[in-house]
Structure formats: structure tokens, C-alpha cells
Amino acid sequence: MSEDVEMKDQATPSHSLSSVPPSALQHLKEIASIIETGSYSKEVRRIARALRLTFALRRKLTAPVLSSFLDYVLPPASEPHTRLSSFLPNPKEGDREMEVDSSTSTIQTPAAKHLLPELEIYCYLLVLLFLIDQKRYDTAKACSSASIVRLKSLNRRTVNVIASRLYFYYSYSYELTGNLAEIRGNLLALHRIATLRHDELGQETLLNLLLHNYLHYNLYDQAEKLRSKAPRFEAHSNQQFCRYLFYLGKIRTIQLEYTDAKDLLLQAARKAPSAAQGFQIQCNKWAVIVRLLLGEIPERIIFMHRGMEKSLRPYFELTNAVRIGDLELFRNATEKFGTTFSRDRTHNLIVRLRHNVIRTGLRNISISYSRISLADVAKKLRLNSASPVADSESIVAKAIRDGAIDASLDHANGWMVSKGTGDIYSTNEPQLALNSRIAFCLNMYNEAVRALRFPPNKDKEKENAEKRRERHQQEQELAKHIAEEDDDDF
Amino acid sequence: MDPKLKEVSQLFDRFKASFIRNDFDTCSNLLSQLKVLLTGFRSLPPLFADTPNAVHELTIASNILPPIRDIYEHAVVLSVKNEDQDAFERDFFQLKPYYTDACNRLPPSPQEYPILGLNLLRLLVQNRIAEFHTELELLSSAALENPCIKHAVELEQSFMEGAYNRVLSARQTVPHDTYVYFMDLLAKTVRDEIAGCSEKAYDYLSIKDAKQMLLFSSDQELLEYIKEEHPEWEIKNGSVFFQKAKESAPCKEIPSLQLINQTLSYARELERIV
Numbered sequence: 001m002s003e004d005v006e007m008k009d010q011a012t013p014s015h016s017l018s019s020v021p022p023s024a025l026q027h028l029k030e031i032a033s034i035i036e037t038g039s040y041s042k043e044v045r046r047i048a049r050a051l052r053l054t055f056a057l058r059r060k061l062t063a064p065v066l067s068s069f070l071d072y073v074l075p076p077a078s079e080p081h082t083r084l085s086s087f088l089p090n091p092k093e094g095d096r097e098m099e100v101d102s103s104t105s106t107i108q109t110p111a112a113k114h115l116l117p118e119l120e121i122y123c124y125l126l127v128l129l130f131l132i133d134q135k136r137y138d139t140a141k142a143c144s145s146a147s148i149v150r151l152k153s154l155n156r157r158t159v160n161v162i163a164s165r166l167y168f169y170y171s172y173s174y175e176l177t178g179n180l181a182e183i184r185g186n187l188l189a190l191h192r193i194a195t196l197r198h199d200e201l202g203q204e205t206l207l208n209l210l211l212h213n214y215l216h217y218n219l220y221d222q223a224e225k226l227r228s229k230a231p232r233f234e235a236h237s238n239q240q241f242c243r244y245l246f247y248l249g250k251i252r253t254i255q256l257e258y259t260d261a262k263d264l265l266l267q268a269a270r271k272a273p274s275a276a277q278g279f280q281i282q283c284n285k286w287a288v289i290v291r292l293l294l295g296e297i298p299e300r301i302i303f304m305h306r307g308m309e310k311s312l313r314p315y316f317e318l319t320n321a322v323r324i325g326d327l328e329l330f331r332n333a334t335e336k337f338g339t340t341f342s343r344d345r346t347h348n349l350i351v352r353l354r355h356n357v358i359r360t361g362l363r364n365i366s367i368s369y370s371r372i373s374l375a376d377v378a379k380k381l382r383l384n385s386a387s388p389v390a391d392s393e394s395i396v397a398k399a400i401r402d403g404a405i406d407a408s409l410d411h412a413n414g415w416m417v418s419k420g421t422g423d424i425y426s427t428n429e430p431q432l433a434l435n436s437r438i439a440f441c442l443n444m445y446n447e448a449v450r451a452l453r454f455p456p457n458k459d460k461e462k463e464n465a466e467k468r469r470e471r472h473q474q475e476q477e478l479a480k481h482i483a484e485e486d487d488d489d490f
Numbered sequence: 491m492d493p494k495l496k497e498v499s500q501l502f503d504r505f506k507a508s509f510i511r512n513d514f515d516t517c518s519n520l521l522s523q524l525k526v527l528l529t530g531f532r533s534l535p536p537l538f539a540d541t542p543n544a545v546h547e548l549t550i551a552s553n554i555l556p557p558i559r560d561i562y563e564h565a566v567v568l569s570v571k572n573e574d575q576d577a578f579e580r581d582f583f584q585l586k587p588y589y590t591d592a593c594n595r596l597p598p599s600p601q602e603y604p605i606l607g608l609n610l611l612r613l614l615v616q617n618r619i620a621e622f623h624t625e626l627e628l629l630s631s632a633a634l635e636n637p638c639i640k641h642a643v644e645l646e647q648s649f650m651e652g653a654y655n656r657v658l659s660a661r662q663t664v665p666h667d668t669y670v671y672f673m674d675l676l677a678k679t680v681r682d683e684i685a686g687c688s689e690k691a692y693d694y695l696s697i698k699d700a701k702q703m704l705l706f707s708s709d710q711e712l713l714e715y716i717k718e719e720h721p722e723w724e725i726k727n728g729s730v731f732f733q734k735a736k737e738s739a740p741c742k743e744i745p746s747l748q749l750i751n752q753t754l755s756y757a758r759e760l761e762r763i764v
Binding site: 178217218220221256257262342347348351352354355360385386387390391394395396397398399400401407408409410411412428431434440442445 | 598624626651652659688691692695696698749752759763
């Protein structure tokens with residue numbers, strides 16, 4: 001084994017001479033040329049591709065690389081160059097020389113005689129990504145603010161794609177420094193601008209950022225008012241749509257509209273990219289609580305997904321307590337994981353669950369006993385109150401009225417008499433279940449059809465073999481990148 | 491001192507004097523004048539406008555903002571005394587920015603939690619449960635431990651569970667005297683809830699038990715309530731029979747129209763797919 005390793009080590013230099021991997025700077029220059037081409041041909045698709053390539057390169061960004069790239073793209077004495085350079089830490093001279101040396105093969109002239117707005121905004125994005133990754137949050141905040149000021153004066157379709165990413169990191173940098181409320185007015189202004197300019201991707205991103213901003217401070221009422229009045233259109237980005245579904249699910253949960261909330265949260269979890277595990281965990285946490293509030297018991301498999309078991313453990317124990325209908329167990333779970341629930345901001349929802357625990361307990365009792373004294377009901381439910389029998393009587397009466405259990409009360413003797421379990425097939429339940437499942441399948445089919453993308457037919461016959469080959473190559477590349485779409489957003 | 495501020499201060503002193511005397515008509519008139527005057531101070535919440543007087547109005551916030559917040563707090567209490575729920579809502583929303591947006595410029599108000607709890611109680615009485623929970627989300631964990639807030643939260647919990655006697659006994663343990671008005675309103679709601687649950691859960695109840703359950707002090711009151719609210723209940727042999735009410739409930743019909751619509755929609759969708 002050790003010999004093999006040594007042989008490999010010896011073999012490496014001979015290979016490295018023939019195939020030097022292109023440096024990060026080289027990659028950035030290629031991306032710049034893609035952006036340039038996209039800008040001139042007004043192809044938004046190319047800009048989007050450039051951004052995907054950038055996120056793949058994100059970990060390789062260093063101060064010297066960025067500094068060299070800024071020198072390459074921006075005119076040296078220009079205002080953008082000066083401003084962006086000021087955000088970067090001073091690179092060590094040696095590092096910088098090495099970086100420049102490694103790319104001597106490329107032409108050192110700037111990408112264009114006059115600076116393209118797309119490239120300028122792209123530089124802002126690069127610097128911002130670098131600063132956030134380096135945990136220089138205050139500098140990132142200043143950089144993002146400067147980029148937004150510059151963005152407001154631009155109105156180009158090709159800038160919109162980069163702008164939507166910048167909006168996200170603008171909000172993120174303020175969130176990291178704990179000043180999210182400061183930018184609310186600015187985000188609203190940007191949303192208004194995006195709406196007036198028919199920048200739908202920008203609108204989508206900004207609406208989500210505003211919803212996030214409101215929900216960060218638990219301003220559910222304002223969030224719902226904004227959401228209900230914001231213009232609606234087809235989703236452009238899967239990530240943004242997932243986020244929107246999640247935020248809307250949270251709003252609906254707080255507003256006690258549990259059925260809608262459940263659908264929205266489960267849809268968000270399903271649509272989220274598999275790499276966005278943190279997001280899926282959040283969706284599942286809320287979905288579990290909503291299902292419990294609806295009186296459903298989530299399947300055990302939900303808590304057993306790889307990488308989610310630890311995060312969902314408190315919710316699993318909570319589900320167990322609700323399933324059994326044991327108030328004591330429920331109380332223990334809420335005390336044991338109280339800090340987790342507070343951190344997840346689900347504590348108030350869990351307080352609401354107490355009612356469901358009692359209902360489940362009552363249902364279990366009514367199935368098990370044909371007749372049981374109210375004192376025993378109170379004991380089994382573990383009602384800790386001054387007058388448990390009186391409490392259990394009124395609780396049972398309400399459960400009967402709401403249709404949770406099929407029983408009657410005998411006040412004189414102080415007991416609950418359960419009625420025989422009816423045949424569910426003589427009710428409308430099976431039809432309702434069938435209908436909801438069919439509706440779900442049809443909805444999924446319709447969404448799939450709507451999501452299909454068809455290539456434009458115009459000028460197809462004029463296409464020669466070479467162009468066709470080039471187009472196929474581009475399409476394959478695009479498909480490959482879409483598969484690994486920028487999951488780091490989540 | 492700004493003459494406008496001086497005028498506000500004098501009016502507020504008169505308002506407080508009337509308030510102590512329980513002269514609520516005078517209070518209402520003075521309050522209207524005060525509110526009109528306060529619209530002149532644009533640097534106050536919710537505008538926080540940067541006016542030339544802003545420094546005078548806000549930097550010495552400890553002298554000026556608390557009295558203005560105090561005006562709105564008195565207005566909220568006055569609306570409860572006048573039993574005017576619409577006025578309560580308006581005044582509460584005018585006061586709220588002083589608790590949220592101006593909290594960093596002001597010392598905490600001793601009336602904050604009692605008033606926030608009072609608002610939660612109002613939402614509960616008006617059966618605006620979704621708004622109740624939305625308001626609850628805005629409160630910190632420390633606020634949720636406050637007796638005034640806790641009282642409202644526990645009431646809602648008991649009400650939703652059906653532990654109505656706990657709701658009623660809470661009237662004796664109100665954390666603030668202003669809560670009594672809403673607690674009395676809640677008692678009426680609870681009575682209707684108990685009546686609704688009773689007719690579904692019991693076949694019959696003795697008049698004595700029914701009277702006790704529905705919180706009436708005399709048989710006459712109970713009989714009047716039944717006559718007005720539940721004429722379908724039957725009284726015979728010293729008992730209230732709910733059987734008649736149960737029988738009058740229509741038996742479940744087959745939702746034929748709904749089934750036809752669903753089946754047709756399945757056919758239409760299938761045709762579209764195939």
C-alpha cells in the first residue's frame with residue numbers, strides 16, 4: 001500500500017507539466033467573457049449560466065484572485081475599481097504576483113473598452129460572496145449597500161439575473177449583522193422598482209426577502225398583507241418558489257389555517273433540491289406540527305430520513321406524546337426540548353397542541369371503554385387542575401359536540417358512555433379521501449405539464465449542421481448545470 | 491417649552507382629573523381634542539418624521555414621549571370603561587407603536603403588559619382566534635411569563651379545550667380591574683358554548699344541574715334563557731330534555747350534487763390526459 005502511494009507521488013510531477021488545471025482567475029475570466037457575450041447578445045440564459053459557474057468556483061475565491069480579476073475587468077482608475085478594491089483586504093505582494101504569473105498566458109487587456117454594467121455588478125457579487133465567506137460581515141454590509149445603490153440606476157434585462165442574487169446577499173449580510181429591520185424600506189422600494197420594470201425574477205426574490213424580513217420579527221400580519229397585495233405570476237426560480245411556499249405555510253399555520261399550511265409546507269419540502277437539507281428540515285419541523293394540530297399522526301419514516309434524525313428528534317418525541325394522548329409525556333417533552341422549540345420558534349404552536357393531546361387521549365379512552373367514570377377519565381388524561389372531574393366533564397362534552405368522539409354523558413352517575421364504533425364505509429369519508437388523492441395526482445400532472453420547456457420553433461430550418469452541433473453542446477452543458485443548480489442558496 | 495406641548499400637557503391634566511372623577515363624557519371630549527393636537531407632532535410614532543422640532547420632541551423623550559404614551563394608555567382604559575370595543579381597537583393601535591417602534595427611546599411602561607393582555611382578551615371575546623395567535627407571536631418569552639399575558643393565554647387554552655369552569659373561575663383572579671368587562675362578556679360566550687355542548691352530550695339534565703351548569707342563580711332565569719335561546723329544548727318532570735333537539739337535526743344526506751361534479755371533473759381530466 002505504502003509503495004503504491006509513493007509511486008503515485010512520484011508520478012504526479014510528470015502529469016502536472018502536461019495538464020495544468022486552470023486557475024480560479026482563469027475561470028473567472030472565462031465567466032467574464034460569457035457575461036460579455038450574454039450582454040451583447042441580450043441572452044439572459046448566458047448570464048444565468050455564468051452565475052452557476054461562479055457558485056461552483058466560490059470556495060476558490062481569494063483576495064489576490066479577486067484583486068487581479070478587478071484589475072482585468074475594471075478600468076484601473078475608475079470609481080467602481082477604487083470602491084471595490086477598498087472592500088478587499090490588502091493582499092500580500094508575493095501572493096498577488098504568483099497569481100498573476102500563473103495566468104500570463106491570457107491577454108491582460110480589460111474585457112471591454114467601456115465598462116459593461118453586467119460586469120460591474122458581477123464584480124460586486126464576487127466581492128460580496130468573498131466577504132461573506134471570510135466572515136467580514138460589516139464590510140459585506142457596506143459592499144452590498146453600495147451595490148444596491150448602483151443597481152437602482154440600472155435597467156437592463158441582462159443585469160436582472162445578477163441583481164436577484166445581489167438582493168439575496170444584501171439581505172443576508174444585514175441579517176448576519178443583526179440589522180435586518182433597517183433594510184425593509186429599501187427592499188420595498190426595490191420591489192416597487194422591479195414591479196415597474198417588469199423584472200419578475202427580481203420581484204420574486206424581493207417578495208421572499210420581504211416575507212423573510214417580516215417573519216424574522218414575527219410580523220405575520222404585515223407579511224400576509226404584503227403577500228396578498230403583491231402581483232402574482234408564474235414562478236421563475238424553483239428555489240424562490242420553494243421559499244415562497246415555506247413562508248406562506250408558516251403564515252397560514254399562525255393563522256390557524258392548518259389544511260392549507262400542511263399542503264404548502266409539504267409541497268415546499270418536496271420541491272426543494274435534495275442538497276438543501278437545512279431547508280427540508282425546517283419544512284418538516286413545521287409540517288409535523290401542522291399535521292399534529294390537524295389531528296393527524298405523521299409517519300415514522302419522516303423522522304428517519306438520513307441526516308434529519310437528530311434535528312427532528314424533539315418533534316418525534318412530541319409526536320409520540322400526542323399519539324399516545326398522554327399529557328404528562330407531552331409536558332415532559334415540551335420541558336425537555338423547550339430551548340429547541342424556542343429556537344425553532346415553534347413554542348407557541350406546541351402550546352396549542354395540548355388540546356390535541358387531550359383529544360387523542362379521549363379518543364383512545366372512548367374506543368377502549370364502553371363506560372367509564374369521569375374521575376377515571378381525568379386520571380387517565382392526567383388533568384392537573386383544581387376540579388379534575390368538572391374539567392373532564394366539560395372537556396368530554398366539547399369533544400362530543402365537535403365530533404371527536406361518539407359518546408354521551410350521564411351527569412347523575414358521573415360517567416361517559418361510548419357508542420359503538422360505526423362503519424366508516426357508510427359515511428362520506430372514503431369518497432373524500434379518494435377525491436383528495438385524485439386531486440393531488442391531477443394537480444401534480446398539471447404542474448408537470450406546465451413546467452415543460454419547449455424550444456422556440458423560429459429559424460430552426462435555417463440552422464446548419466455546425467450551429468446545430470454547437471446548440472446541442474450548449475443544451476447538454478445547461479442540463480448538466482441545471483441538475484446541480486445553486487443549492488447553496490438554502 | 492413649545493406652546494403646543496404646553497397645551498397638550500394642560501389638556502392632559504384636565505383629562506386625568508375628569509378620569510379620576512369618573513366623568514367619562516368630559517374625558518371623551520378632552521381626548522378628542524388631545525388626539526387632534528397630537529397629530530401636529532410629526533416626529534412622534536408612527537411617522538417619526540425628521541422635523542425641526544424632532545430634537546425637542548424626541549431627544550428629551552423621557553420628558554415628552556411617556557406622557558404622550560400615557561394619553562393613549564388612558565384612552566384605552568377609557569374605552570373599556572365606556573364599554574366601547576371599537577374605540578378600544580382604535581386606541582390600542584395608536585398606542586402600539588409606542589411599545590414596539592419607540593421602545594428603545596422610552597423607559598418601559600408599567601401599563602404595557604396589562605394593556606397587551608387586555609387586547610388579547612378582547613380578541614378572544616370577539617372570537618378572533620387567528621389574530622389572537624398572531625399577536626401572541628409578537629411577544630417575547632419574558633412577556634409570555636407576565637401574569638397579565640399568561641392569564642389571557644391560559645384562558646384561550648381552557649376555552650379551546652372545553653374546560654369552561656376554569657374560564658369562569660378566572661374571573662375571580664383577574665390580574666387587573668379593567669379585565670372585568672371582557673371577562674363578563676366572555677362569561678356570556680361560555681354560557682352559549684356550554685349550552686351547545688350540553689345538548690349534544692346529554693340526553694337530559696335536571697333543572698338544578700342545568701341551572702348550575704349554565705350559571706344561573708334562579709330557575710326563572712334558566713327558563714327565560716331556554717325560551718329565548720333554545721325553544722327546542724323540552725322541560726318536563728323537573729328536567730330539561732335535549733332529545734327533541736337531537737331528533738330535529740337533519741339526517742345526513744348523500745351529497746349527490748357534489749358526487750356528480752367530482753365524477754364529471756374526473757372524466758374531463760381523464761379526457762384531457764388520454
